[in-house]
Amino acid sequence: MPVFSSSASLAASIMGSNPNLLATVKLPSPIEPQPSGIDLESGRKSYEKPASPIAAIPGSIEVLSPIVQDEDDVLDDFLGSDTLLTFLRRKSTDTNSQNQVSEESIELAVAIRSAEQAAKSEPDPERKRSLILQQLRQIGEEFLTTNPTDVNGGMDLNLSQKSYDDLRGTLKMAENGEGDVNSWLAKLEGTKKEIHKALLPVIRGFTPSFEVGSMTDLTLTKQPSGPRHVVVIGGGFCGTHAAMILDRIGHFHVTLIDSKEYFEFTPAMVAAMCKPEIDIRVAHTKYIKNGRFELGYVKSILPNAVKLADKTIPFHYCIVATGSTYSVGFIKGKNLSTIYRTKKLKSEYAALEKAKRIVIVGGGPVGVEIAGEIAEKFPPTEIRKIVLIDGNTKLLKRCPKRAQQLALKTLKKMGVEVILNQRIVDYSEVRGNGAESATKIIKSSVGATWTCDRVFLATGPKPNSSSMKEAFEDRLDASGFIKVNEYLQVVNSDNIFCGGDVANIPEEKLAYAGTAEGVGIARNIWRLDAGKRLIKQGQEGFIPAQTKPMGQVISIGTKTGIFNVATAATDASWLANSLLNQRDISSILPIDRALWYGVSLNGSLFTSHVVSTAKLNVITSPLSVKYQRLILDLYWDAQQKTFQMCPQPYSSAIPSPTVTTYTLTATATVTTRSPSPSPSGADVNINGYICSQSIRTFPQLLPQFSTWLNGTSTQLLANVVFLILNLNDLAVTPNSNAAASTTTLSSSLLSIIGNASMYTPADLASDRADINNSWGFISPYYVTTFDATTNKTSTTNGWPVGQYLTLVGKRLLVGFGSNTISATRYDTSIDANTIFSSASLGSTSFLSTDAVGSLANCSRPTTGISMIGTGGFDSPYYPVAQGTSALSYSFASVTDTVTTPFTSTNLVNVAQCGFTPIFTQNYSMDALASTIWTWEVAEPSNQGRCAVMNKDSGRWAAADCDVRYPVACRSITNPYNWTIPDGIEYYWNGDSLCPATYRFAIPRSPIEATHLHNVLLNTPNIDRLWIDYNSVSLKGCWVVGGNTVCPYYDATLIIPEIIAASLREGLLVVIVGFLFLLWQINRQLQWRRLRIRRVTVRKRIEAMEKEFTAVAS
Incomplete structure (x- = not known):
């Protein structure tokens, strides 16, 4: 039997071969499971079911x-x-x-x-x-x-x-x-x-x-009493696992409603079509022991009850796991018994045996599996033809290139005719005389026509959400999926949960995803009923965060399987290496045009009204997983004349539970509360907010940033970081008797962080006035002016490059975000020399995912907005359309929202368009995988030490330097202007092919890479080309330029694999580890700290000037 899910043990566990399944589920039970069920109305233990066949029908006791x-x-x-x-x-x-x-x-x-x-x-x-x-x-x-x-x-x-x-x-x-x-x-x-x-x-x-009596007597109108009644609608992976768990907790009475009498392992249905004798079903009554099972359809879901054709069943909690309907009807059957289902599959098998032309429409995972199974069981011949048609240019469009190529190669080898880039526009049937079934006629978008006697429309599933329309139609999105929050509750319905295919979770609809959702929903129902904090996506014991994709296994017959690594949990070493390379490559870009990653601490860290000591102690954790822009909300207490992190005044503190932290695992902590008569503990309850007493004010928080900066000063770890402060007013009446405070935000920053570690507006103004004697590097990304009388080059909109700030140690930039405080209460102008204004760091020009959608047009990201460049060269690329407002690309960013969180798709577009993504909800390091614009997944491989750009994806791969390829040449004055000259060359001689005003080069930003990729796509007969990137001096250490020496310690090289941040029990606990991958010799890491001196800076600047020669004369 082929593998259809990367978690094949699911089938075994649901079918009884793993009786200890629940032993692995961390679900505390306040009440021991009772040995028998509970009668819904009386709350008494359930009756013994009569031996009569009809009496054994669930619910038949109500028939009168x-x-x-x-x-x-x-x-x-x-x-x-x-x-x-x-x-x-x-x-x-x-x-x-x-x-x-x-x-x-x-x-x-x-x-x-x-x-x-x-x-x-x-x-x-x-x-x-x-x-x-x-x-x-x-x-x-x-x-x-x-x-x-x-x-x-x-x-x-x-x-x-x-x-x-x-x-x-x-x-x-x-x-x-x-x-x-x-x-x-x-x-x-x-x-x-x-x-x-x-x-x-x-x-x-x-x-x-x-x-x-009349059928109306079947209606059950009494509200449930006794145990908490849970109605589970749908017997697929999500519903069965949730029902199994809750059924074993005596506090709950479970009613499972399904249109079939059995659970069916749907990933194996394609195989069952060609092998109808295999058994992939198990009766629901095998695992629902204490509750009951109802065979039927739910017509409507109400706020506290569900309506079937002949009864209404009330509930305390409801789980909607109704799944989806496939165009291929045999995959998910309904209203069928086991015997009838088997007969249908045998009938399908018989029809396939006789079929002479079989057409599969759709080249996704289901279509590829159907084609593979049929071709293996009924091999194509001169008489029997199997055709797979897809409207995309490649099979498995969401899978990486290697998976696509393997699928195409395997199907063709099996004799399947694969037709791509043709969309089906018409499907009709013609019936002849006699009882024969219809001849199918299919027409494509290019006018091609196919006649066949078997058609499988594998064009994707549709959600089964019609039962929501009576009372909750507003909870459905445009495609009919049910809207859920991060706890998998239906939006605005705390007691109704939803999981599986029918939920609008942006992920592949997979069997083990549904299983994880079912387990998480069961835990949340228990926690909600017990008054505990719910777990959400991204936390332990739940599905990954929305931006962290899941893996997928696709079978092609019984001998070949494809694992979709593009949607699997990201390989840590590949991601860490790609992020390190992208940092180095972009280090000569002005910092306002580089790609950064941002996170709102209030949206991802201080959730559920908790600003506790434990959370404040890990406030710099996002920096360790490459999120370089932190957005922090501060609150002005006019009475105490200080800024604090708690949204409530400490003067309103009331006696509260003491918040304690205990170790859950070796790497995670959990915050719990126990009764306490006074607020003398580490945290205090203030109007429903849990706030730290030991870290109250902004100055008390700053030592953590200072420690982080000092601990990451090596060249490998050093990054430029931004701290954006949103200022809010607590509306506390000032104390007229209190002396005026002399502590300002800037004085706190300078006294604790220090001027040597901060890059300030005063530094920027001084550096801009004389570029040659400051950062010394003139970039086409800003406008410059040369004053012949002073012999100085200046700029009004330029920013230093990241490499310069790292070398001189000024790695922290602090800026204002939003500000609701009046100048009479706190005047931010006194901080102007230390803290950047909102406009300077782009804090007033955020775009949101609600506005930009999938971001199909970089220069017109949303209605009424036109993007404009920062240098003279890029003005033609961004003309301002009439009737639109101009928005600068300087520190341009896109923030996600609750209604439109980041997905892998829109993150790709955000990065390629040059916007910084700002995560206001959950975040993880794996979310950054979608923004990688350099290496292909699993690259660089050991196939070579020089880099090529692939035509199909625009990403890079390692290749043998001694093979001839075309080369990428970039204009010395315009980073968006690329050309691919005629001819091929070895990597070493790449510059010899470039025209006079061009140089053999590498894209330094996602936008530059997009421009080069577009040129490559429009150049015929070229599949890949050289870019100026190699690891010749030291294996694994990639640098620009053939003679460049690796900047890291020259005896060994390691790549840190940084483990993703995760949200555990609402507390953001970042597990930061460096797993050392020894590339040349096995010995302990020894890094050489860089000596930050002006003379070193000057040498680096001279090396950078070779990249761009457009220095003002």
Whole structure:
């Protein structure tokens, strides 16, 4: 059996081979699980289920009805009631029954009734006609075969020839457009009556078992009492795991509602189609021991109850895990018993055996798996053709290049014809005479046409969210997915949770993702009921944060599998190496045009109204995982005349629980509260906020920044960092008797951090006035002026390069963000020489993900905004459109929002457009993987020591320096102007091909890389080209220029693998470790600290000047 999930043990665990599954789930239980279930209404232990078949039906204890005279009404009630329909299905498989009816006949009756109900409920004639035609086609697919002599269509319908002819004739009328909907249904009346006639004896055998009443007596209106009642809707991976966990906690009574009687391992359905004998199902009743299982459909979800066809079930908590519907119908079946499901798969198998042309539409994971399974089981021949069609230029578009290439190569080797870049625009069916199924006709966007007898539309799943429309339609997004918050609660509905395919979580819809969501939801329901803080995405025991993708395994037959590493948890060494290389490459860019990463501490660290000592002690942790721009909210207490981190005045402190911290694991801490009579502990409760007593004021926080700066002063670790201060007023009445405070923000910074470690507005003004005697490097990214009388070059908008600030040790820039404090209460002008204004560091020009969306246009990121460059060269690239406002690229950034968090897709676009991403919600180091614009995943490999840019992705790979390739040449005055001259050369001779005003070069920023990639894409017959980057001097140490020496210690080289920051129990605990990868010899790290002297700075500047020669004359 092929691997369809990277967590294959899920199938084994759900099917009973792992009875200790729950032992691995860290879910504290306040009450021991009870050995039996709980009666919903009385709260007593559940009754023993009677031995009678009908009494064993979940919910049948509520059925009470007198004898109804009209048997047709009774039959209609049976077909419309999930509970009673269960009885019919079970009787069809009861070999001891005297009145046995085939299950296929029951399903056909249900399908006809469904078409009749749809015809009655749809008022629009055209939509009604289309809807009924679709349902009739589905009936034809399920109950007819290609054999015209097979009276029963290959199914156990037990119909007369006339009824079968009526069924076939109805489908022909509908396909040919003859008659109207009413005439179609009228022609089915004979078939329907014959089935009903066979079913009535079975129903008569049921009614004497109970007193009979109207179907309204099935409605349950009492609110649940006793245990907390949890309704789980959906028996897939998310629903079953949540139900399993909660069912074993005696405090909860679980009702699982599903349209099937069994859990089905859906990742194996493609294999089951070609091997229908494999068993991938397990009855829900096998793992729901104390609660109960309801077979049926939930028609509506209300705030405190769910409505089925024949009853209403109230709840305290609800889990919506209704999953999705695939275009490929066999993947997720509904309303089917195990026996019927197996018969359907066998019927599909038989049809594939006879098929001469099979077409799969869609080149995603499902389409590739279907093509692989069919091709392996029924190899293509001269007679049998298998075609896979996709509208994209590559298969598996979300997978990395290697996975795409392997999928294409494998399918072609198996004989599958793969047609790419053709979108299907029309699909129709033509039915001939006899009982054969329709011939399918498919047309593509380029006019190509295919005729076939089997089509699989693997075009993606659609969410099953219709049950939300009655009461919660506003909780659905534009695609029909249910909106959830970071705790997987339906937005604005604390007691309703949602997980699995139907939730609008930006991730691949995977089996083990649904499992993790189910476990997390179960934990959160327990925690919510116990009054504890909920866990959220990114924390231990839950799914990863939204920006951290998950892995995926795709099988191609039984011999080949592809692991999608592009969406897997990021390889730490690759990410750390890429970030280090990007820092070095961009170090000669002015800091306002480099790519930085920012995080709002209030949104990601000080969550849930907690500004505790434990959290303040790790405030510099984001800096260790390469987030260089921290945004901190400060609050002005006019009475104490000081800035603090707590949003409430300490004068309002009340007795509160003492907050303590204990060790959960070797690397994580958890904050808990226990009763305390006084606020004398480390933290204090102030109007619902938990605030630190030991680190109250901004000056008390600054030593942590000083310690971090001193501890990361080596060349390998040093980064320029930004601290943005949002100023807020606590609205405290000033104390008129208090003396005026002489402590200002700037005086605190200078006394604790020190002027030697800070780059200030005063430094910038001095350096701008005389560039040659300051940072000494003139860049095309800003405008300069040369004064012949003073022999000085100056700039009004230039910024120093990152390498200069690192070498002189001035690595911290502090700036103001938002400010709601009036100048009469605190005048920020007194800090003007030390702290940059909001406009200077771009704090007033944030764009949001709500505004920019997927950021399809870099120069027009949103309506009414035009981006403008900072240097004279880039003005033509960013013309200001009429009616728009200009926004400078200097420190340009995009912030995420609660409603539109960053995803891997929009992060790629944000980086490529040159914007700094600002994370206001969860963040992790893995989130940065989407912004890597340099190396391919798993590169640089050991294939060579020189770098090439690949045409398909625009990313880089290592290659043998002694192979000839075209070269990338950049203008010496315009970093966006690239050319690829004719000819090929070795890496060493790359500059020899470049024209006179161009140099063999490397992109220094994502925007430069995008411009070079566009030139490469428009150059025919070239798949890759040299860029000026190599590791010749020391393996693994990549530098620009063929003769450049590695700047790090020349005996050994290590790459730190920085472990991602994670949110544990609401507390941001950053696990920062350096896992040393020994590249040449195994011995301990010894770094040589750089001597920061002016003469060293001058030598570095001279080396940088060789890159750009546009120095003012």
